[in-house]
Amino acid sequence: MFIVEILDEVKRDYVQEVLKKGKRPEERGFFDYREIALKKGVLSSAEGSALARIGKTQVLAAVKIGVGTPFPDRPNEGIMSTSSELLPLASPYFEPGPPNENSIELARIVDRGIRSSETIDLESFYLEEGKVMSLFIDLYVLDHSGNLIDASALAAMAALLDVKMPRVEECKIIRTEHVGSLKLGEKVVACTFAKIGEAIVLDASVDEEAATDARITIATVPETVCAVQKSGRGALKVSEIDALIDKSLEKGKELRKLLV
Amino acid sequence: MKIVVPGESVGDAKNIPSTYVEGGKARATVVGLFDEQEGRLVSLQGTYNPRFDDVIIGVVEEVKFAGYTVDVNCAYKGFMSSRDCRKPLRLGDVIAAKVSSVDEVKNVNLIEAFVLFGGHIIDITPTKVPRLIGKKNSMIGMIVEATKSEIRVGKNGRVWIRGGDTSLAARAVFKIEAEAHVSGLTDRVQAFLKKEMANGSVAGIAELSERNDVEGARQ
Amino acid sequence: MGEKPKLIVNGVRTDGRKPGDLRSLKITAGFLHRADGSAYLEWGENKILAAVYGPRECVPRHDMNPYKACVRCRYVMAPFASLEEHGRSGPSRRSIELSKVIREVFENVVLSEQFPKTAIDVYIEVLQADGGTRCAGITAASVALANAGIPMKDLVSAVAVGKVDGELVLDCNKIEDNHGESDVPIAFAARNKDVLLFQMDGLLSKQELGKAFEMAEAASEYIHEVQVNALKEVYEKKKAEIEGENNGV
Numbered sequence: 001m002f003i004v005e006i007l008d009e010v011k012r013d014y015v016q017e018v019l020k021k022g023k024r025p026e027e028r029g030f031f032d033y034r035e036i037a038l039k040k041g042v043l044s045s046a047e048g049s050a051l052a053r054i055g056k057t058q059v060l061a062a063v064k065i066g067v068g069t070p071f072p073d074r075p076n077e078g079i080m081s082t083s084s085e086l087l088p089l090a091s092p093y094f095e096p097g098p099p100n101e102n103s104i105e106l107a108r109i110v111d112r113g114i115r116s117s118e119t120i121d122l123e124s125f126y127l128e129e130g131k132v133m134s135l136f137i138d139l140y141v142l143d144h145s146g147n148l149i150d151a152s153a154l155a156a157m158a159a160l161l162d163v164k165m166p167r168v169e170e171c172k173i174i175r176t177e178h179v180g181s182l183k184l185g186e187k188v189v190a191c192t193f194a195k196i197g198e199a200i201v202l203d204a205s206v207d208e209e210a211a212t213d214a215r216i217t218i219a220t221v222p223e224t225v226c227a228v229q230k231s232g233r234g235a236l237k238v239s240e241i242d243a244l245i246d247k248s249l250e251k252g253k254e255l256r257k258l259l260v
Numbered sequence: 261m262k263i264v265v266p267g268e269s270v271g272d273a274k275n276i277p278s279t280y281v282e283g284g285k286a287r288a289t290v291v292g293l294f295d296e297q298e299g300r301l302v303s304l305q306g307t308y309n310p311r312f313d314d315v316i317i318g319v320v321e322e323v324k325f326a327g328y329t330v331d332v333n334c335a336y337k338g339f340m341s342s343r344d345c346r347k348p349l350r351l352g353d354v355i356a357a358k359v360s361s362v363d364e365v366k367n368v369n370l371i372e373a374f375v376l377f378g379g380h381i382i383d384i385t386p387t388k389v390p391r392l393i394g395k396k397n398s399m400i401g402m403i404v405e406a407t408k409s410e411i412r413v414g415k416n417g418r419v420w421i422r423g424g425d426t427s428l429a430a431r432a433v434f435k436i437e438a439e440a441h442v443s444g445l446t447d448r449v450q451a452f453l454k455k456e457m458a459n460g461s462v463a464g465i466a467e468l469s470e471r472n473d474v475e476g477a478r479q
Numbered sequence: 480m481g482e483k484p485k486l487i488v489n490g491v492r493t494d495g496r497k498p499g500d501l502r503s504l505k506i507t508a509g510f511l512h513r514a515d516g517s518a519y520l521e522w523g524e525n526k527i528l529a530a531v532y533g534p535r536e537c538v539p540r541h542d543m544n545p546y547k548a549c550v551r552c553r554y555v556m557a558p559f560a561s562l563e564e565h566g567r568s569g570p571s572r573r574s575i576e577l578s579k580v581i582r583e584v585f586e587n588v589v590l591s592e593q594f595p596k597t598a599i600d601v602y603i604e605v606l607q608a609d610g611g612t613r614c615a616g617i618t619a620a621s622v623a624l625a626n627a628g629i630p631m632k633d634l635v636s637a638v639a640v641g642k643v644d645g646e647l648v649l650d651c652n653k654i655e656d657n658h659g660e661s662d663v664p665i666a667f668a669a670r671n672k673d674v675l676l677f678q679m680d681g682l683l684s685k686q687e688l689g690k691a692f693e694m695a696e697a698a699s700e701y702i703h704e705v706q707v708n709a710l711k712e713v714y715e716k717k718k719a720e721i722e723g724e725n726n727g728v
Contacts, residue, residue: 006319006331006352007381014380018427025380027427044524045607046559056512060606062559085568088553089530089602091513096553096602098569136565138558140606142528143511175562263711266588266625267633267670280590280632287670289590289630291710304714306628307515307534309593335534335597365545365595387628442718444725 008210015211019199024208031202031247038154038258040162047175048163048182052155054203056145058090061137061155063163067127067171068134078125078132082111084139084152091144105231107139109190110153112227113219119185120160131171146205149217150255153190157259160184186221189255191248193218195234200244202251216241218248222256225249261295263304264288273299293441304441308334308386308416310359310368317381317414318370320353330355330370333383333416340370349373354381354420356412376412379422382430384437386417391440392433399446403432406453428456483658486643492655494523498648501638501698506619506709508626516627518709520619523652524609529619531627533599542598548591552582552601554616560608561653577613584617584637584666584675590630599629610656611639614664617676622706626713635675636702637666640691647687649694663688665695669703672696 018025028034034055043049048063068079084107086094099107114120114137125133137159139152163182167174194204194212204212213234219227225245230236264270268288270279278301279286288294290303310316310332318330318338328349330338340349340357349355354377357370384392392413393400404411408424421429435452439445486493496502502523510519514530521527537543542551554577558566570578585601601624603616614637621635641651642661651659661681668675674692683691 006321009352010319010354010381013378014426017378023427025427025430027431043526043559043607045562045609049559058511062557064559064565066565083568087602087604088600089511089514089517089528089532089604092532092535134565136558138565138568140557140604143513145512263714265634265707265710266631267668268707278630282632282670287632289632290628291625303628305516305626306630335536335594337536385628439717439721441714442721444721448721 011207012211015208016197019196019201024201026205030200031251033150033203033251033254034205036154036255036258038158040158046159047166048159048161050155050158050162052151052158054147054151054154055205056143057147057151058141058143059148059151059155060140060142061152061159062140063159064136064138065163065166065173066134066136067131067168067173069130070126070132075130076126076132077122079134080111080115080120080122080137081134082107082114082137082139082156084110084141086141086144086148090141094141094144105229106141106148106152109149109217109219109227109229110137110139110156112229113153113188113190114156114160117186117188117219117221117226119188119221121183121185124183127168127171133168144206146207146209147192147203149192150190150203153188153219154255154258157187157189161187161259187256187259188219188221188226189252189259190217190219190227191244191251191255192216193244193247195232195236195240200240202247216244218245220248220252222252223249261293263291264294264301265291270294270301271296271299276301278303303387305385306387308332310334310336310338310362310366310416312359312362314359314415316357316359316370316416317376317412317418317420318355318357318416319381320349320351320355323349323351330357332368332370333386333414333418336366336368338368338370340373344371345373347375349375354379356414356420376420376422379410379420380426380430382419382421382433384417384419384433386415388437388440389413389415389417391445392419392436394446399436399449402446402450403429403453406457407432425457428453431456484654486655486658487646487648492643492648494652498646499694501650501701502652504702504705506622506705508622508709509713514623514627516623516625516629518619518622518626520615520622522611522615522618523650524607525605525612525615526607527612527615527619528604528606529616529623530602531600531620531623531629532602533627533629534594534597535600537596537598543596546592546595548589548594548597548599550582550586550589550591550599550601552578552585552603552620554578554581554603554605554613556605556608556612560605577616580676580678581613581617581620584635585620585624585631587673587675588631588633588635588668589624590632593630599624608653610651610653611664613637613676614639614666617666618702618706622709625710633668633670634703634706635666636669636699636706637664637676638695638698638702639664640695642681642683642687647690647694649698663691663695665692667696667699669699672699
């Protein structure tokens with residue numbers, strides 16, 4: 001769709017102009033999130049679920065537990081898989097069909113944060129030789145108004161915190177009976193920054209995303225970075241990255257407070 | 261005034277826009293405000309449907325030999341003939357133009373193009389445009405006066421804003437969009453502008469200090 | 480699926496309802512911000528999100544009709560929607576068939592002649608399923624279409640009637656669906672009770688079918704009322720908010 005790119009140019013000029021004046025188009029600080037709302041337990045069909053809202057962005061995360069075969073190179077570990085759907089109802093520019101590169105990137109960033117932090121003890125998912133529990137995280141993007149990554153990471157973490165573990169009997173899941181929550185380590189959160197011209201902002205809106213030269217997501221647990229993704233054709237300085245890591249650790253505390 | 265929904269009976273008057281007649285009964289085709297006295301139905305939602313004489317705000321999307329394809333914020337493209345342009349337009353130009361004709365297969369022809377340089381574009385529901393403009397431009401005049409922005413409103417729901425407090429102007433426009441159907445709008449917008457302008461300076465300082473953080477971080 | 484449980488005991492169904500009772504129904508119009516129109520629906524344990532885009536430029540062009548808008552519909556079940564294993568994502572054969580019949584429902588009421596060459600997209604995402612999702616999807620999508628300002632002749636209300644333990648019951652849940660003898664989803668245009676969707680499986684006599692229509696038609700009145708309230712609430716809520724502020728509440 002051609003017109004998107006042309007309108008993006010118009011919006012890009014405007015966003016840059018506003019940022020140069022030290023302001024943001026929506027009247028908030030450069031490192032302020034829009035209003036965040038988290039709601040856990042929104043579905044009863046999944047073992048865990050949560051709806052995350054950042055401003056007008058809405059992402060639903062659902063966690064399903066199953067029984068599967070372990071990967072041959074990790075026979076003692078459970079399986080975790082994260083996928084995302086940029087639903088066509090979320091944006092006029094999302095089309096039905098198999099996941100595109102943006103959708104896959106989104107799922108993989110969220111997956112990497114959770115996996116690297118080892119917040120889920122996958123070894124505890126071992127059942128017997130050749131049988132392990134599997135955990136599926138589905139990220140459903142419902143409403144796209146910018147910064148899908150942070151919203152997805154929040155929804156995923158909240159959904160994991162919401163998980164009610166089903167009873168497993170002779171390698172069969174009994175979904176109607178629960179045996180407590182999922183044991184989790186530290187809470188993973190992600191902060192995504194957009195570099196627009198010379199300015200760097202947290203939690204970009206759709207208009208700001210249209211103007212973004214480079215984007216960086218930094219996922220953290222308290223005191224430690226656990227996943228990073230730089231994307232976009234623009235460049236970042238090492239000194240900028242350094243400062244943004246500090247910012248992520250600081251902002252991470254705010255986000256973690258919401259994850260109860 | 262009452263809110264009606266598609267299929268709801270609105271008396272037996274014929275030829276009211278956004279209604280249809282079936283078995284002698286007129287029914288609404290949209291969610292709208294129905295004025296029982298005047299027998300008028302105003303739609304509350306919907307995309308832009310181009311009409312003769314509308315002034316719209318468009319973006320030049322394609323430069324062709326005979327003229328320009330213009331995005332006019334709806335399912336149909338506008339066409340601006342080169343013959344009707346005093347100066348050539350460029351790809352990406354934001355223009356205000358008038359609809360000179362719409363035929364039965366919705367070919368939309370434009371005239372009187374006027375290029376709008378710089379500025380910002382926001383989109384609102386086109387059905388709310390009359391409220392945004394107000395009686396004799398009263399509503400939009402109030403925003404212009406308060407924000408010192410230059411504002412142009414297209415019938416197609418596209419609003420172009422340049423200079424002054426563009427952010428406040430945009431927020432005022434969105435407020436009008438959200439509250440257009442509730443009476444007392446003018447007073448509320450006036451109060452909103454006054455309040456926001458009083459708060460404005462404080463927000464500005466907070467943002468500047470954040471901004472300095474980044475600058476500091478970069479060194 | 481397991482062994483068939485007893486579905487009606489002393490005239491009471493597994494979830495405590497009488498044969499002619501609907502499950503609780505709640506609809507929120509305008510749930511999404513980006514879509515032109517939307518509705519979120521909770522009907523019993525069903526949770527469904529419907530959104531509408533359009534009329535918009537018709538891409539791909541081979542879908543385009545020079546005389547009217549092309550109505551398109553996509554009904555999809557989320558992989559986490561049921562209490563069973565994690566499913567596959569994307570449309571199945573079942574959901575493709577349902578998308579078709581649901582599209583045809585809306586082709587009847589949408590005044591597509593007003594928008595030649597365009598597309599109107601209706602997206603239905605079943606987030607949680609507990610029987611009767613196509614009817615719930617139609618009911619939600621109908622609200623989403625009106626919320627988008629798409630001109631249409633009428634709202635559409637849908638509900639299923641089933642036969643379980645030899646008795647006709649309204650609005651089957653998943654267990655009743657799985658173990659019942661028959662399932663009849665029906666969609667009505669609200670103003671004249673025209674039948675816009677009618678499917679059936681299982682065995683029913685002609686008399687039973689007649690009774691099923693009667694039950695569904697009566698229930699559709701209530702469903703329509705919930706739809707209308709959802710659509711009006713979008714505006715009335717804002718109005719009440721503002722009036723509340725003015726009164727200093």
